[in-house]
Amino acid sequence: MTDAAPTGPSTATDGSAPLLDVRDLQMYFPVKSSGLIRRTVGHVQAVDGISFQIESGGSLGLVGESGCGKSTTGRLVTRLYKPTDGSIHFEGRDIAGLGPRQLKPLRRDIQMIFQDPYGSLNPRHTVGRIIGTPLEIHDVVPKKQVLPRVQELLEIVGLNPEHYNRYPHEFSGGQRQRIGIARALTLQPKLLVADEPVSALDVSIQAQVINLLQDIQREFNIGFLFVAHDLAVVRHFCPEIAVMYLGKIVEIGERDAIYQHANHPYTQALLSAAPDVKQAAIGGRRERIQLQGDVPSPINPPSGCRFRTRCSYAQDICAAVEPPLLQIGRRHKVACHFAGEIGHHPAEPVTAPLLGVDRHGDRVPGTDPTPGLGTDSGYSDTWYDFPGRRMVRDESA
Ligand SMILES: Nc1ncnc2c1ncn2[C@@H]1O[C@H](COP(=O)(O)OP(=O)(O)O)[C@@H](O)[C@H]1O
Ligand code: SF4
Ligand SMILES: [Mg+2]
Numbered sequence: 019m020t021d022a023a024p025t026g027p028s029t030a031t032d033g034s035a036p037l038l039d040v041r042d043l044q045m046y047f048p049v050k051s052s053g054l055i056r057r058t059v060g061h062v063q064a065v066d067g068i069s070f071q072i073e074s075g076g077s078l079g080l081v082g083e084s085g086c087g088k089s090t091t092g093r094l095v096t097r098l099y100k101p102t103d104g105s106i107h108f109e110g111r112d113i114a115g116l117g118p119r120q121l122k123p124l125r126r127d128i129q130m131i132f133q134d135p136y137g138s139l140n141p142r143h144t145v146g147r148i149i150g151t152p153l154e155i156h157d158v159v160p161k162k163q164v165l166p167r168v169q170e171l172l173e174i175v176g177l178n179p180e181h182y183n184r185y186p187h188e189f190s191g192g193q194r195q196r197i198g199i200a201r202a203l204t205l206q207p208k209l210l211v212a213d214e215p216v217s218a219l220d221v222s223i224q225a226q227v228i229n230l231l232q233d234i235q236r237e238f239n240i241g242f243l244f245v246a247h248d249l250a251v252v253r254h255f256c257p258e259i260a261v262m263y264l265g266k267i268v269e270i271g272e273r274d275a276i277y278q279h280a281n282h283p284y285t286q287a288l289l290s291a292a293p294d295v296k297q298a299a300i301g302g303r304r305e306r307i308q309l310q311g312d313v314p315s316p317i318n319p320p321s322g323c324r325f326r327t328r329c330s331y332a333q334d335i336c337a338a339v340e341p342p343l344l345q346i347g348r349r350h351k352v353a354c355h356f357a358g359e360i361g362h363h364p365a366e367p368v369t370a371p372l373l374g375v376d377r378h379g380d381r382v383p384g385t386d387p388t389p390g391l392g393t394d395s396g397y398s399d400t401w402y403d404f405p406g407r408r409m410v411r412d413e414s415a
Pocket of ligand 1: 090
């Protein structure tokens, strides 16, 4: 690492376009008044300006408490919802504004696996029909080859290929999720959004389904957005993790950055709530951090940092200024004025000099905020080194 002049973040990683490039994605659901004339009286800010990338064959874990906007993000990426704002580049093309007809070919490439294997499979259709219908709709194989293909898919997900004539209720929960996975694989997608795919399953079955997803990802080189509500589930699946809180990404980075060097108080609290099984086995202990209170309403989120009402490090600046999602390592970003590893949170806001404000968040005359702070979806080869209070450049890049 060497010192570098503070520059706006660059988009380049290795020059090639990522499979998925999401920028400033926003989804506001209108809140209507009751009564005869239903006026819009506010908005649920379910997703509020998030940016991230997924490489071809890569997998990003999206983690956060219930209600923080994970499912909405998944539904935006699969374009089940049309975003209020922002862009979603898939293979270099912005799909955020496409209409139903333009979306049809895309439905092959981006598939979703749902949390609830009971609710997402039609109980009146046989498994053969559930898996075979997409093949027919999209004209993937000649009619005669639909059944052999269905059987092949059943085999891939570890089910008996002779059971294509059975109905969903004849299978166990874990098997039903396997059917959901087979259906998602039918059209050979390039990106799979898995929304809490194991949350509804018995703990004993969860590992099997995760292993299956992992095998499938390796075998078919599928990009994954893997949504989970706790960090333990994605730990062994995703080399990269994003932590969401009230519609924002508060920390994102490669596995080690998140699990070994979490800098955001919210990530630290989530980690202490879900200690790693292996660490517990060797007697390693983490200090348990209790999350105070409930998640505030996304209709009226707190000013500045949305986590401040539950954060034990919060100071004046946290209410006044929203912390930008700053890159603080090769593949690590965090949005916190007092970012630091546990026991090393600084006393002064580390972001203040970059934002041109003082410790209360008031503008300092004659200093300007660094342009473009925290808006990039990827990683730059320069970043802000918090302990050293300086921009550094990655020389290996
Ligand atoms: N269709 C919708 N209309 C209105 N509000 C919604 C809708 N879908 C989700 N929300 C709200 O948006 C917020 C985020 O929801 P969601 O994305 O489901 O969170 P998560 O999956 O992280 O639990 C919640 O407050 C939820 O109530
Ligand atoms: S910015 Fe302030 S309130 Fe938000 S997480 Fe950091 S210390 Fe806590
Ligand atoms: Mg959800």
